[in-house]
Structures are given as structure tokens and as C-alpha cells.
Amino acid sequence: MQVLIVAATTKEITPFLDYYQENKHSLNADILISGIGLTATAYHLAKQINLKRPNLIIQAGLSGAFNKTLPPGTVVVVKQDTIADESVVELEKLKTIFDLKLVPQNQFPFKKGWLINPHTTLIKKTKLEAVKAVSVNQISVSKQSIDFYRRKFNPAIESMEGAALHYVCLMENVPFIQLRCVSNNIGERNKKKWNMSESISNLNNELIRFIDKFISNK
Numbered sequence: 001m002q003v004l005i006v007a008a009t010t011k012e013i014t015p016f017l018d019y020y021q022e023n024k025h026s027l028n029a030d031i032l033i034s035g036i037g038l039t040a041t042a043y044h045l046a047k048q049i050n051l052k053r054p055n056l057i058i059q060a061g062l063s064g065a066f067n068k069t070l071p072p073g074t075v076v077v078v079k080q081d082t083i084a085d086e087s088v089v090e091l092e093k094l095k096t097i098f099d100l101k102l103v104p105q106n107q108f109p110f111k112k113g114w115l116i117n118p119h120t121t122l123i124k125k126t127k128l129e130a131v132k133a134v135s136v137n138q139i140s141v142s143k144q145s146i147d148f149y150r151r152k153f154n155p156a157i158e159s160m161e162g163a164a165l166h167y168v169c170l171m172e173n174v175p176f177i178q179l180r181c182v183s184n185n186i187g188e189r190n191k192k193k194w195n196m197s198e199s200i201s202n203l204n205n206e207l208i209r210f211i212d213k214f215i216s217n218k
Contacts, residue, residue, distance in 0.1 A: 002029075029215070082163055134153050
């Protein structure tokens with residue numbers, strides 16, 4: 001099985017990179033550092049797929065959580081994602097491009113405005129909580145934006161790259177998994193309250209566990 005591991009930054013998967021160096025003889029895997037954000041991820045991921053088509057793509061990264069039921073350090077798998085700020089606020093209500101009828105809500109690869117991972121068997125194999133996520137071009141800080149996203153999407157987490165993974169993989173018909181570890185609560189910009197080191201460690205432990213059990217040739 002040819003696997004592609006995708007992360008926005010090297011920092012997020014540094015422990016995995018060490019593991020990869022020690023075990024690359026048993027792994028048929030490539031690594032893509034896509035850069036931060038939806039645009040960079042979509043471009044570099046699509047280009048990589050066309051250069052060397054994998055059988056599975058695993059995206060690993062950090063995220064913010066919308067509620068405290070997912071404390072920092074919690075690793076989840078994303079079952080559906082969408083671009084939250086591809087929208088407008090009218091009369092104190094957030095309206096997506098689907099609400100505005102600019103795009104049909106079931107136009108492929110969307111289903112009711114969501115980019116849903118259809119590979120439920122892969123999701124179950126992670127043994128992680130499967131959650132809804134939103135992706136944004138601008139990290140959510142204002143209470144108003146956060147409240148809009150909660151009411152409209154009821155997401156568990158937020159990232160800046162997840163929807164790009166879902167969109168490209170669905171369009172290219174490549175199986176995929178999005179693994180995220182919560183590093184902070186949405187809106188909290190005091191990084192002293194973030195838990196970066198533990199979150200990165202937990203994320204990479206789950207990534208390595210999944211690869212060891214289902215992908216490596218050990």
C-alpha cells in the first residue's frame with residue numbers, strides 16, 4: 001500500500017519523522033508538508049497526487065476545540081468537514097454559499113454542504129472519536145464568529161487545512177483520513193494556556209499506532 005502523510009508544518013509531525021527515519025524500510029510512504037491554509041494544501045496535495053498516486057492519504061495536524069468536552073491533548077478523527085468562512089453575515093445570521101444558492105448543496109463532492117469522508121471502515125479502525133470539523137481561512141478569535149459557527153455547523157473542532165484534504169481526495173477518489181489533536185480552545189490566544197508539546201506527542205502517537213497496526217510491513 002502506497003501511503004501519503006500530509007501535514008501543514010514539520011513541527012506537527014516531528015516525532016513521526018523520527019519514526020519514519022528508523023522504519024522507512026518497512027513503510028511504503030511519502031511525506032508532504034503542504035504549508036498552512038486551504039489554498040496551499042489544495043495545490044500541493046493535488047500536485048502530489050498527480051505525481052504519485054497513493055492508496056491512502058493521512059492528514060495529521062493540530063486543531064482548536066469549540067467546547068471543553070474535548071480538552072487539549074485529545075486526538076480525534078474527522079468524519080466531515082466544510083469551509084466555514086466561505087460565507088456572509090446578513091441580518092445577524094451566517095449564510096453559506098449553499099444558503100445563498102451560489103452552489104447546490106449536493107453538488108459533488110458536497111453532501112448537504114458537507115465534505116463527508118465515505119471511508120467509514122478506515123474511520124472505525126482509528127478507534128478515535130469521529131467528529132464534525134470546520135476549516136477556516138482566518139483563525140476564529142471573535143466571539144461573534146465563534147457563535148455563528150457553533151449555531152450553523154455545530155462543529156467539534158476547527159483547522160485551516162482539513163476541508164482541502166476532503167475536497168481534493170473526494171474529487172480524486174483517493175481514500176483518506178484526517179487525524180487532529182486539540183491544542184487549545186477556540187478563541188483562546190494566550191498560548192500559555194495551550195498544550196502544544198503534549199498535543200503534538202499525542203497526535204504522533206496515534207498516527208504511528210495507526211500506521212503500525214494497519215499499514216507497515218513489520
